[in-house]
Amino acid sequence: MSSEKINTSFDALVIGGGIAGGESALNLANNGFRVLIIEKDLSIGGKMILLSKVFPSLDCSACITTPKVSEISRHPGITIFTNSKVKSIIKKSKNDFEAEIIKYPRYVITEDCTGCQLCEEACPVIIPDQYQYNLVGRKAAYIPFSIASPRVAAIDIENCTLCGACEKVCPTNCIDFTQETEEYLIKAKTVVVATGFNLFDPIKIPRFGFGSYKNVLTSMQMERQLAPTRPFNTILRPGDAKVPDNLAYVLCTGSRDVTIGNPICSQICCMYSIKQAQLLMGALPMADVTIYYINIRSFGKGFEEFYSQAKGMGVDFIKGKIGKITEKENGNLILRYEDINENKVKESEHDMVILSVGVLPNPDNATLFHGEELKLDPFSFVNQTEPLASPSRTSIEGVFAAGTATGPMDIPDSILSAGSASSEAISYLIKKP
C-alpha cells in the first residue's frame, strides 16, 4: 500500500513485479530486508498472472499466481509502486544506489477504491483491452483485470474524454483528476533487475498475415481465450465469432530466425503450444489441432512425457517450416509449408492459425543505469558476467539479474534464477565490506 510517508531508503530495489521480481522480493523480505518493487504496469503478477494453465502440471496459472501475489502485496517488508518507471539508477558507492523513480498518476485514490466497477459501466469510451491482448474492448475508466493486484480502477488519461461520468457514479469519490506525476529519489543498497521479456510482434513477418488476416492470432491471445478470466466463454475466431474446429500452430515465430534478427530459441514456445493444444482438445473435443515445428524442445522436468501425452491425445505434429499464409474468402487460412518427413512442399487449410511468438529482451534494460554501465549480451539481454559460478551477477557489483532479464526461460527456471539473484543480494547485504 502506498502512502505519503514512504521511506525513501530500502535495502533492496527490485525492478519488475512479475513472478521473478516477486519471488526475489519475498526471499529478501522473508530474511528481514526491506524491499521496494517498481512495476511499470497497473498490477503486479507480470505475464504469469494472465496465463491459462501452466505446463506440464496443468495447474491453473491464475490460481497459483494469486496467492504469491497476495503474499507479496501484503508482506510488511515489501513496498510496491505500480504504474511507475525507473528514470535512472546511479551507483554512488558500494551499497549505495540512488534511483530516480517516476510514479504516474492513476487518477484514482487507491486506498478508497472498492473495485465496484461502476465507473467502468459509466465510462462511454471503448478502446482495445491490452490485458486481453486486444481481443475485446475496455473502457477508459477500468479495472485492469479481475484478479489484478491491486484490484482498483485506473483512468486511461490518453483516451479519456474528461466527460466526468465516472466521477458522478463513484460511490467513494475516489476518482481524482488532479493527481500528478510524482518523482521519488530512493536509496537502496542492492538492486535486482527482474524486468522480464517482451513478446515478438508478428507484424514484422508480413507473410504470416498477422494484423490483416483476422483469424491469425498470437499465442498470447490464445492464452487469454483459454484463461479463467477469458474474454469469451469459449474459443472463438475473431473474424466471425465462429468456434474453430481446425487450428494450426506455427512454432518459432520470431525465434531461431536470423531474418528478423533473433537467432536464438525462445525456450518456452514448444511447451506452451503443446499445453494450449491439450487445453483446446479439452475445450473443443471435435477440433483438430496441428503443430508445425522445426524441433520440439520438451527438455524440462515432465516435459517429454507431456509431449507424448499430446501426441496420444491426437495433436498432429508436422515437422515443417511455414513459407506463407494466405487467407480465403471465408476467413480460413492456407498454410504453405515444407513437409520435412515427406520432403515436399504442401498446402493445408485451417480455420484458425496461432503464431507461437518468441521471447525478446526488454529494451528498458539499456537505459536503467547511468554512470556505471549495465552491460548487455549480444542478444540485448542483461549480460551474465559469471554465467556458471554466479549466474545472476551482472557487470555492476551489487546489481543482480532475475528471470527472463538474462534470456528466455520458463517459470521454474525464472523462480530458480530469482532465488539465485536474491541469494546473492542477501549475501551482498550481509557481507561486511
Added chain:
Amino acid sequence: MPGGKANNNPKILVFSTEKISDPAIDMAGLLKLHYPPTVYTISIPCSSGVKPIWIMYAYEKGFDGVFIAADGSDCPYGDSCTEKTGKIIGHTHALMKEMDIEPARLRMAAICSVCSESFVKQMKSFNEYLLKNSNV
C-alpha cells in the same frame, strides 16, 4: 444396506492423506478422471492414524464402504506406515465381524501422490462391488 442415496450410488468414505493420496485425488479431478460423486474424503495426516472406531462409526451412520487411501511406502512419516495401516485393517475387520458387517466393505490400497488413475479405478470397482452386493 441403507438405500435412497443420491444417484443411487453407494456412499463411500475415503480416509485420504494430506501429503500423499490427496494430491493424487486432486490430480484425478484436474485430469477430469471421473468417479462416482458419492465418494467423500476426510483428509488426515497419515493413513496409519485412522482409528478403527471412526470406520465403525461411518458404517453406523450409513456409509456402505470405507476406503483407506494409504500412504504406502511413500509415507513421509516413515517406512512402518504400510504395516501399521495393515494392522488397523485387521483390527477393524475383527470389529466388523462382531457387528456382522461384511469385511469386504472395508478396503485399503496405497495411493501414491500421482496414482490418480489407480485411485479412480479403485473407486469405480469398489462402487460396483457395493452396488452388486446391495442389490442382492
Added chain:
Amino acid sequence: MNKKLGVYICHCGGNISDYVDVEKVKQAVENEEGVFIAKTTIFACGDANQKEMVDDIKNNNLDGVVVASCSPKLHLLTFRAVTERGNMNKYNYVHVNIREQASWAHSDNKEGATEKAILLVKSAIAKVRLSEPLYPIKISSKKAVAVIGAGVAGMRAAIELSNMGCPVTLIERDHFVGGRVAQWDVLFTTNQTGKELVTNLYNDLINRKNITLLTGAEVISNAGSIGDFKVRIKKTPRYIKEKCNDGHLLKAIQACPIEVPDDFNFNITNRKAIYHNFPSEYPHYPVIDIKNCTRCGECEKICESVDFTQKEEIIEIEVGSILMATGFDSYTPAEGEFGYQKFDTVITLPQFKRIIDLNDKKLTFKGKEVKSIVYIYCVGSRQIDGDNKYCSRYCCTSVIHAAIQTKKKFANIQNYHFTRGIRTYGKQEILYSDSLKSGDIYLQSYEEDPPVVLRENGNTLVKINDILTGGKEISVKADLVVLVTGMIPRKDNKVGALLKLPKGRDNFFNEIHMKLRPVETVIDGITISGACQGPKNIMESVNSALSAATKSFSYVSKGMLALEPIIARIDKNLCTWCGACAEACPFDAISVEKDENKDIAAINNSVCKGCGMCLPVCPVNAINLIAYSDNEIESMIDALAGV
C-alpha cells in the same frame, strides 16, 4: 462454545461454478447451525474478496471461517492468513476442496457434483464448530546447514550460505570434491575448464572458517526435524597423512602393484589402489582405495605419509536445515545397446569427454587414430520402451560443444550427429548454428526407427533412415561411435531413503511444487538442488543451488521457528501407560512420565510431527490428534452421511 461462522463458496471464475451450482450450495448451508454469513464469490483468492473477508470477520466478530474453493495445497495458507488479518485464530479456519474433488472430478455429473459439494461444505462447518484456537509451537533453530554433495551445486551453495553468515558442514561421499564438473574440460558459454571452476570454488571455500568440508564422508543416520536435525556421518580415512611429502607419494603411487579401472575416467584407463583423481584434485593429496588394497606395504616402504592406522570416524552434527546436492549418475547403456560393449569403438559421452581431455594433438582411441565420429543422441533418455521417458536436457548442447572442441583440438575430424531433433534451447542455439557452419553433419532418425550400429569387414558402420533427406538410408563409417547418454537419478539412494525424500515419476527427488517451489520438499527443512532434482546444466544447477541456499537460510536465519501446533494429545485420565504409543511413534516423541500416582504417556511437543500413528494403537483410546479428534471426525462423518 457456539461459534459465529462465515462460509464462502468460490466460483473460481467458472472452474467450479460451471459444474457445481454454487448458489444452491450456499442456500443449502446458510441455515446450518452457527453460520452467520454465507456468500459466493467469483475468486475467493482475489485481493478484493480477501479484503471483504477480513472486514466480515472484524465487523461481525466471526470466530470460524470456511472457504470452499480449490485444493488446500493452493490456498489453505492464503485463507489462514486472511483470518489472521481479521484477528481470528487461523486454526479456526477450515478449507474445503470443491474444485479438484467436486466440480472437476464430477464434471460429467453436475447434480452429483453439487450434492457432493454441499455435503463437503457441511462437514467442514461441522469441523469448524468444534475447532479450537491454536498457537504455533516456538522452537529454536540451529543456525547451521548440512550440504550433502560437494559437486559444483553443493560447493556453490555452501559458499553462499557462508556469505550469509551461516555455518556449513559440506559432506562429500567421494574423497575428492568437484563431482561431475571436475571430469570435464572446457565448459560451454565460458572458456573456463571444469577443473578451473572446481579449483576456484574449492580455494574459496577451504579458507572459510564457517565451512567444514568432510570428504570420504557418508550420512549414516538422521534424527530430529526442521531446526534441529541430528546427522551422523561416517568418515572413512584416506590412509594418507594430511601434510604429506609429494615426491615420496608420487613414487609410492608408482610402486603400488594394484591396477583397477579408474572410475574418474569412466573406466577407460586404470589407476592404482593409491591414487589421485586428476593433477589438481581437491583436497590435494591422494587416497588409498582400501577395498582394492592388498596391504602389500610397498607404498609404506617408500613414503612416510602413508598411515594405515587411521580409523573410521563417526561425526555427529546438529543443523537446522539440510541441503541436498547429490547429483546424478550417467546412464550406462545395456550390453549391445547400439553396439555398446560389443564393439570396442562404441563409447559413452562422458568417456568421450575424458578421451578428449586425455589426448593431446592427435585423437586416438585404443591405439587407432580417430577421424570420423558418429554421435548417437538420446541414449537412455526419451526411451520409447524403457523407463526413462524424460529428456535429459543437457546432452544436445553438451555433445555439440564436445564435437566442436574436438575439431578445435585435433585435425581432420568429421562429426556426424545422429539426432532425434536438436534441443539447444535458448541461447545454446548459437552453438548449434556454429556447429552447422563448421561442417558437422546432422541426421535425424524416425521415432520408432533408431539408428543401427554394425560391424562390416572390420569397420564400424552406423545406419540411419534420415528424416532430413526424406527417409533416405544413410550409412556412415565411424572410427568412434559416441553414445550420447543422459542423466539418471543416483542408483545409490541411501541418503535419500534415510531422509525419506520422496521421488517423482522419473525417480529424481521431488519438489513441493513443480512451478513455484522447485527447491523445497515435503520434508520441512530439507531442500534439493542441482541434478538430484532433475537433469540440469551447470548454470541451472547453480541457480537452483543458490535458491536452495536462500530457502535453507530462511529456515535458520532467525534462530527460531514457529511449528504447527497440530500434535498428539494424551488424555491423562484415560491413559494407563502400556507403552504401545511410544512403540508406534516413529519419531521417539513419546515417553513415560509420572502424573500424581500413576505412569502416563507424555508427548514431546517439538518432536511430535502430528502423524497420528499413536492413535489407533491405544487400547483405551486415550490419544487424540489436535484438529482430528474423535469429536471432529465423527461430526464430519455425520455431516457427510447426511444425518
